[in-house]
Amino acid sequence: MIRVVTSEGYDPQEIQRLCRSLYTAFGVGCESAGQVPLPAGLGDPLDARKLIEQVQPVRAYADDKLLYLTGKKLKDRELPSGTAPTLGYALYGKDRALVSTHGVKNWEEGLRRVARHSLHQLGHLWDLYHCLDPRCSMYPPWTPSFANGDAIFCSFCREKSEQKIRLAKS
Amino acid sequence: MADSAPQFSLAVGDRVVYPNQGVCRVFNVDTKEVAGQRLTFISMRREEDGAVVMVPTTKVQSIGLRRLSTRDEVGKIFTFLKSESDKADLDWKQRARTNVDRMTQGGLQGLAEVVKGLQVLSELRPLPTKERELYDNARHLLVSEVAASLSISECDAEDAIDLVLSPPGKERPKRTAEEFKQIPAAEEEELELGGDILSLGGDGELDLPAEEEAEEAEASEGEADEEEQPAPPRGARAKGGKPQKETAGSGEKRTAKSKKPPSAPGKRTAKPRAAKHATAPAGGKSKRKVSAARPSKASSRRKK
Numbered sequence: 001m002i003r004v005v006t007s008e009g010y011d012p013q014e015i016q017r018l019c020r021s022l023y024t025a026f027g028v029g030c031e032s033a034g035q036v037p038l039p040a041g042l043g044d045p046l047d048a049r050k051l052i053e054q055v056q057p058v059r060a061y062a063d064d065k066l067l068y069l070t071g072k073k074l075k076d077r078e079l080p081s082g083t084a085p086t087l088g089y090a091l092y093g094k095d096r097a098l099v100s101t102h103g104v105k106n107w108e109e110g111l112r113r114v115a116r117h118s119l120h121q122l123g124h125l126w127d128l129y130h131c132l133d134p135r136c137s138m139y140p141p142w143t144p145s146f147a148n149g150d151a152i153f154c155s156f157c158r159e160k161s162e163q164k165i166r167l168a169k170s
Numbered sequence: 171m172a173d174s175a176p177q178f179s180l181a182v183g184d185r186v187v188y189p190n191q192g193v194c195r196v197f198n199v200d201t202k203e204v205a206g207q208r209l210t211f212i213s214m215r216r217e218e219d220g221a222v223v224m225v226p227t228t229k230v231q232s233i234g235l236r237r238l239s240t241r242d243e244v245g246k247i248f249t250f251l252k253s254e255s256d257k258a259d260l261d262w263k264q265r266a267r268t269n270v271d272r273m274t275q276g277g278l279q280g281l282a283e284v285v286k287g288l289q290v291l292s293e294l295r296p297l298p299t300k301e302r303e304l305y306d307n308a309r310h311l312l313v314s315e316v317a318a319s320l321s322i323s324e325c326d327a328e329d330a331i332d333l334v335l336s337p338p339g340k341e342r343p344k345r346t347a348e349e350f351k352q353i354p355a356a357e358e359e360e361l362e363l364g365g366d367i368l369s370l371g372g373d374g375e376l377d378l379p380a381e382e383e384a385e386e387a388e389a390s391e392g393e394a395d396e397e398e399q400p401a402p403p404r405g406a407r408a409k410g411g412k413p414q415k416e417t418a419g420s421g422e423k424r425t426a427k428s429k430k431p432p433s434a435p436g437k438r439t440a441k442p443r444a445a446k447h448a449t450a451p452a453g454g455k456s457k458r459k460v461s462a463a464r465p466s467k468a469s470s471r472r473k474k
Contacts, residue, residue, distance in 0.1 A: 080248065092324040092325055130332050133296070
């Protein structure tokens with residue numbers, strides 16, 4: 001089960017539409033798990049690494065995946081090879097992912113982008129790595145074409161995620 | 171029998187890299203009796219999933235077990251990934267062999283070469299399933315080792331790798347077959363085989379033994395589609411006359427012929443039927459090809 005946790009007030013219908021996109025992509029149930037406050041002292045823009053470690057957990061089963069949505073901007077990460085634009089963050093193979101909806105004014109238009117980023121970060125939770133196919137949601141998210149794509153996986157990533165989900169269920 | 175001492179000693183708590191398995195941590199070193207021999211085993215646990223691996227100390231070197239890469243080595247990997255390298259072998263067989271070797275040896279540089287090479291190739295055309303899996307495995311091992319070496323999360327490690335492979339704000343370039351074609355041509359010149367090869371078979375056919383042809387045909391069934399696609403330069407050659415006989419791929423031809431001395435051609439060109447079947451379109455079944463090379467009993471009886 002994917003549980004969507006928000007840090008600010010989102011329209012429940014918007015979250016429901018996002019859940020529908022995630023259900024279509026992964027084939028596992030998805031529902032809203034309410035709202036939690038952001039941890040204090042993270043600064044602005046938010047440090048994604050600290051946020052995901054310090055954010056308040058919600059009640060979930062062991063194999064549930066938690067997707068935290070925040071409207072705040074995330075700070076770009078300084079990495080050994082450069083600065084990575086950060087629109088989300090995930091703990092690979094674990095249970096928490098974070099997506100920022102900063103800059104999305106209109107959900108009618110922005111839903112596709114948010115769903116694509118959510119798919120990307122949730123994919124990392126099921127051990128998916130970045131993909132070579134520009135149409136796939138696992139393509140590196142800072143490329144110009146990423147935001148224009150649909151919230152879908154390529155056949156390789158879809159099969160791999162299905163396999164991981166089956167393994168988790170068994 | 172006493173164990174010979176390993177080249178480098180491992181102690182409990184050391185982090186090592188097991189080729190094709192990933193980063194492991196040594197948790198025990200003890201001696202056990204196996205089939206009457208006393209052997210010292212290094213027990214390690216894979217960090218990813220906790221799987222336990224036991225390796226005799228005598229085998230540590232031969233399986234390619236090594237210590238975790240240092241920060242400097244990882245820095246060199248970033249430099250390599252950043253370089254404008256567009257080396258991608260269009261000969262699928264050669265490429266597969268090289269990549270498998272790199273994965274088996276388990277070096278960090280080898281993993282980076284697999285990732286870089288396949289990424290460059292994917293800019294020409296989508297990777298076939300097996301290579302896509304290989305790419306995913308190599309990327310997975312590379313990411314986990316970089317993360318372990320730099321003590322960062324896997325998310326940061328993968329993003330650090332992709333920052334150099336696909337820099338922000340840029341789309342990955344599209345490549346054409348001609349760009350890749352230049353590489354094998356240069357290699358052929360280095361080997362000084364070009365002129366001799368053309369004179370071997372006369373018409374450029376593969377002159378392999380029937381068994382080898384059958385094996386190759388079986389192996390290439392899955393790959394034939396993707397290998398035939400980048401053939402436009404061959405189309406240009408087809409204007410000269412015999413396009414249907416050259417579908418095996420120029421790289422394949424080069425490897426096959428480089429195995430044989432120039433004095434061999436006379437013997438081998440006497441198998442035109444088998445050669446034709448080996449170069450048939452991908453739809454054909456390998457059994458048919460084998461039976462064509464070796465006539466069935468029924469057909470031989472009819473001849474009598």
